Amino acid sequence: MCLAIPVCVEQLVTEGIAVVSLGGVRKEISLALVDDIEPGDYVIVHVGFALQKLDPAEAERTLALFAEMTANSVGNDDAIR
Amino acid sequence: MKYIDEFRDSALARHIADNIASEAEPHRAYHLMEFCGGHTHAISRYGIVDLLPANVRMIHGPGCPVCILPVGRIEAAIRLAQIPRLILCCYGDMMRVPTAKGVNLLKIKASGADVRMIYSSADAVKIAQQNPARQVVFFAIGFETTTPPTAVAIQQAQVLGLKNFSVFCNHVLTPSAISHILQSPEVRELGLVSLDGFIGPAHVSTIIGSRPYEYFAEEFQKPVVIAGFEPLDVMQAILMLIRQLNQGRAVVENEFTRAVTRNGNVKAQFLVAEVFELRRAFEWRGLGLVPYSALKIKSCYAEFDAECRFQVPVLSIADNKACDCGAILRGVKRPQDCKIFGIVCTPDNPIGSCMVSSEGACAAHYSYGRFREAC
Numbered sequence: 111m112c113l114a115i116p117v118c119v120e121q122l123v124t125e126g127i128a129v130v131s132l133g134g135v136r137k138e139i140s141l142a143l144v145d146d147i148e149p150g151d152y153v154i155v156h157v158g159f160a161l162q163k164l165d166p167a168e169a170e171r172t173l174a175l176f177a178e179m180t181a182n183s184v185g186n187d188d189a190i191r
Numbered sequence: 192m193k194y195i196d197e198f199r200d201s202a203l204a205r206h207i208a209d210n211i212a213s214e215a216e217p218h219r220a221y222h223l224m225e226f227c228g229g230h231t232h233a234i235s236r237y238g239i240v241d242l243l244p245a246n247v248r249m250i251h252g253p254g255c256p257v258c259i260l261p262v263g264r265i266e267a268a269i270r271l272a273q274i275p276r277l278i279l280c281c282y283g284d285m286m287r288v289p290t291a292k293g294v295n296l297l298k299i300k301a302s303g304a305d306v307r308m309i310y311s312s313a314d315a316v317k318i319a320q321q322n323p324a325r326q327v328v329f330f331a332i333g334f335e336t337t338t339p340p341t342a343v344a345i346q347q348a349q350v351l352g353l354k355n356f357s358v359f360c361n362h363v364l365t366p367s368a369i370s371h372i373l374q375s376p377e378v379r380e381l382g383l384v385s386l387d388g389f390i391g392p393a394h395v396s397t398i399i400g401s402r403p404y405e406y407f408a409e410e411f412q413k414p415v416v417i418a419g420f421e422p423l424d425v426m427q428a429i430l431m432l433i434r435q436l437n438q439g440r441a442v443v444e445n446e447f448t449r450a451v452t453r454n455g456n457v458k459a460q461f462l463v464a465e466v467f468e469l470r471r472a473f474e475w476r477g478l479g480l481v482p483y484s485a486l487k488i489k490s491c492y493a494e495f496d497a498e499c500r501f502q503v504p505v506l507s508i509a510d511n512k513a514c515d516c517g518a519i520l521r522g523v524k525r526p527q528d529c530k531i532f533g534i535v536c537t538p539d540n541p542i543g544s545c546m547v548s549s550e551g552a553c554a555a556h557y558s559y560g561r562f563r564e565a566c
């Protein structure tokens with residue numbers, strides 16, 4: 111039940127309620143725990159509540175981190191162990 | 192889906208696996224505990240263990256909220272559900288956790304009790320509005336992620352002036368559980384579990400931030416890397432832990448920067464502090480009584496506290512003798528060490544709580560890992 115996923119906010123309904131799209135499936139969630147959410151933002155949703163807004167720039171940075179070379183292979187390639 | 196698929200890319204996974212293989216020092220053992228059930232699930236589902244060198248071992252921690260709730264609290268919920276005309280609302284996974292006698296909320300429901308599975312705490316408030324003549328109790332469980340939604344529900348019930356809504360509060364705290372494990376005799380004195388570092392929870396940390404982990408990184412000299420729930424997140428966190436250990440560092444690092452900040456969600460923390468206060472001690476399955484590890488509803492909200500409104504028995508009931516959940520939750524045993532794993536105890540007929548939720552170590556190993564004895 112801990113599984114929570116990033117979803118896109120499609121539309122703000124009334125105060126504190128938004129409609130999100132879960133891969134095409136639309137669902138109402140509560141925005142009671144977050145501020146300044148706009149349509150197009152991604153939020154982490156858990157038990158029907160947005161827990162936090164997702165930072166797209168940080169997501170890019172993390173993806174870039176995955177692709178970086180190993181600390182060893184940069185300078186140590188010839189140092190065969 | 193965006194922000195999911197990129198974090199499951201198999202070519203990148205292989206790349207990180209290569210980095211891990213080249214940086215893990217062959218003569219050294221790395222014992223890393225993933226605290227959170229979401230990570231346990233990801234590790235099993237994506238076969239991450241198969242991508243790790245043999246000297247990098249993952250140990251499952253007690254971070255599944257369904258698994259750590261002791262039988263006594265489930266029995267108490269079952270008794271609440273049997274109060275005539277009462278409606279008990281709970282999250283789905285809780286319905287199937289068996290008591291010592293093999294009873295669960297699902298069976299109680301089949302024999303006539305009004306137990307309703309809800310997706311969100313807001314649903315419980317709605318049910319109370321729709322049934323003004325009946326008492327509605329929300330059986331609230333979970334770590335710091337589900338606590339703020341419960342706080343919102345209680346405040347909403349107050350605004351609506353509901354007289355028939357209350358919460359049976361079982362919310363627990365992550366940092367105290369991690370400290371407790373590190374102070375346990377198995378880790379400290381007996382040396383049964385060696386723990387070199389921790390993968391910190393993803394969504395719990397969106398709320399509490401990375402700051403609360405700084406204390407035990409320092410106090411216990413163990414590195415902590417907070418990681419997202421996707422497989423690449425977990426692998427990168429493993430790599431970051433290996434690097435810290437190689438360099439003799441023990442600090443808190445954050446891999447999940449796209450959703451976790453140092454201070455976390457302050458609005459949610461504030462709400463929780465308004466509605467809840469610390470319990471002096473709370474029983475955890477597998478860990479026993481853990482001081483200051485859970486929350487109760489503050490006296491100013493006592494009218495919404497099911498433990499004040501009803502006679503809720505305080506029970507301490509031992510687990511089924513055959514079940515090793517306790518040892519598994521402490522990291523001392525693995526699911527396959529349990530004699531009845533996969534034979535008597537299966538997801539269709541769970542004997543212990545670790546087999547109920549898909550984030551439980553036994554259920555995750557049953558679903559994804561049992562035919563692969565690589566570990």
Ligand code: SF4
Binds near residue numbers: 526531542545553
């Ligand atoms: S396999 Fe079942 S009985 Fe054994 S430890 Fe896991 S949950 Fe308990």
